Amino acid sequence: MDWNTYEAALFDLDGVVTPTAEVHMRAWAKMFTEFLADHPEARPYGDEDYFGAIDGKPRYDGVRSFLASRDITLPEGDPDDSPDAQTVCGLGNRKNEVFSQVLADEGVDPYPGSLALLRQLRAAGMPMSIVSSSRNAPAVLEAAGVSDFFTHVVHGGVAAEQGLAGKPAPDTFLYAARLLGAPADRAVVLEDAVSGVRAGASGAFGLVIGVDRGVGADALREAGADVVVADLDELLTDADRQEGDA
Known part of the structure; x- marks a missing residue:
């Protein structure tokens, strides 16, 4: 991996830098299993629903996608809806309440391989930003102690404020690249979700790296990943890898 070819690195957060994708799952x-208790006619929630309908998407888009998969229609509601509201926004807020409680109770550490790559890139002067669909991204970065690595955090709230379409549209990645002053074809996208890889591929970025944390290498390649790794330590230079092993 020759990082000198590129001018910016754009990281998804959950599942790429931190293992918070598991907390989101x-x-x-929990939220949809409880919700479906009132819809016994619908197929139960399973892990395949997370990867197929939710992973990588803005929260309310994930709710809409899952409900559509069960032919359930709810009012859209409003982002200020109570977590108890039977609306798209209410369900999204209920999920966020559960996530925030787990994060507060358990905390989170970055993946060791991801932390090693962040240190290598910072030492080389590579500008880096987070591009996450989650509005919780700043809190997760703070909890993991890695906020200082990133110049910008383009999260779901920023996307809403800027009127940017969420993944799989490339808009949030393109916006992050512009903030760093890098053209798309000189920026690297690092993603673990199919929707995020599709965003990178459709944005004509210089390199799209898929991180296989469970969705499958074939699925990431089919979505447009140029390279697929199991862990970001595979992208370290030989010198940095040997230093980490010492």
């Missing part, structure tokens, strides 16, 4: 499963 548990939060979605």
Whole structure:
């Protein structure tokens, strides 16, 4: 991996820098399992629903996608809806409440390989930003102790404020690249979700790296990943890898 070819690195957060994708999975499963108790005619929630309908998307888009998969229609509601509201926004807020409680109770550490790559890139002067669909991204970065690595955090709230379409549209990645002053074809996208990889591929970025944390290498390649790794330590230079092993 020759990082000198590129001018910016754009990281997804959950599942790429931190293992919070697992926390999101548990939060979605708890919320939708409880919700479906009132819809016995619908197929139960399963992990395949997370990867197929929710992973990588803005929160309310994930709710809409899952409900459509069960032919359930709810009012849209408003982002200020109570977590108890039977609306798209209410369900999204209920999921966020569960996620926030798990994060507060358990905390989060970055993946060791991801932390090693962040240190290598910072030492090389590579500008880096987070591009996450989650509005919780700043809190997760703070909890993991890695906020200082990133010049900008383009999260779901920023996307809403700027009127940017969420992943799989490339808009949030393109916006982050512009903030760093890098053209898309000189920026690297690092993603673990199919929707995020599709965003990188459709934005004509210089390199799209898929991180296989469970969705499958074939699925990431089919979505447009140029390279697929199991962990970001595979992208370290030999010198940095040997230093980490010492």
